[in-house]
Amino acid sequence: MTEKTLPAYRPGRILFSKGEIDARVRELAGGIAAETCGGGLLAVGILNGAAIFLSDLVRCMPPELDVQIDFMSISSYGSATRTSGTVRILKDLGGDIAGRDVLVVEDIIDTGLTLSHLLDVLRTRRPASLRTCVLLDKSTRREAAVKVDYCGFTVPDAFVIGYGLDCAGKWRHLSDIRTAEPWTAE
Numbered sequence: 001m002t003e004k005t006l007p008a009y010r011p012g013r014i015l016f017s018k019g020e021i022d023a024r025v026r027e028l029a030g031g032i033a034a035e036t037c038g039g040g041l042l043a044v045g046i047l048n049g050a051a052i053f054l055s056d057l058v059r060c061m062p063p064e065l066d067v068q069i070d071f072m073s074i075s076s077y078g079s080a081t082r083t084s085g086t087v088r089i090l091k092d093l094g095g096d097i098a099g100r101d102v103l104v105v106e107d108i109i110d111t112g113l114t115l116s117h118l119l120d121v122l123r124t125r126r127p128a129s130l131r132t133c134v135l136l137d138k139s140t141r142r143e144a145a146v147k148v149d150y151c152g153f154t155v156p157d158a159f160v161i162g163y164g165l166d167c168a169g170k171w172r173h174l175s176d177i178r179t180a181e182p183w184t185a186e
């Protein structure tokens with residue numbers, strides 16, 4: 001028999017179902033749209049985790065709102081389990097954000113170090129406004145003060161996967177959000 005490397009984790013119990021996520025994303029989009037003035041909105045997704053959330057979020061916004069999207073890819077310095085808060089930009093925005101109303105969209109905020117540093121970087125580019133929208137907030141783990149303007153759900157300090165969140169690159173495609181459970185071979 002060929003020896004196989006088993007994954008260290010597998011999907012566990014559902015924390016938020018597809019229906020719960022869909023409903024919350026609709027509410028968030030409504031709140032954001034209501035608080036966006038006529039100049040429109042540039043929604044900036046932070047790859048890779050926020051891609052799915054941002055895609056659903058902007059599609060819940062009303063057609064009369066001028067919504068544009070862009071993405072950034074960043075690499076956080078630090079260990080595998082802890083970010084240092086110093087980010088290196090791997091893919092930058094496609095255009096200038098000076099004078100724009102910018103909404104940074106993240107799948108999860110944990111220590112807050114990544115988002116805090118990213119906001120510092122974006123502020124130097126002089127947007128008209130800079131708001132944050134995170135789907136999941138592990139608020140008990142916060143180390144850096146970050147103003148989260150829109151939050152989907154608060155989550156406990158557990159390893160969560162699905163709806164963009166990964167475990168070693170896997171499980172982002174799950175339509176619900178689950179815990180990741182240690183794999184035990186039968």
Ligand code: PRP
Binds near residue numbers: 047083112113115
């Ligand atoms: C996740 C998440 C944030 C960061 C939050 O990204 O998308 O960018 O971690 O952690 P912090 O609040 O402790 O700084 P990750 O590095 O897992 O990359 P990914 O988006 O590609 O999954």
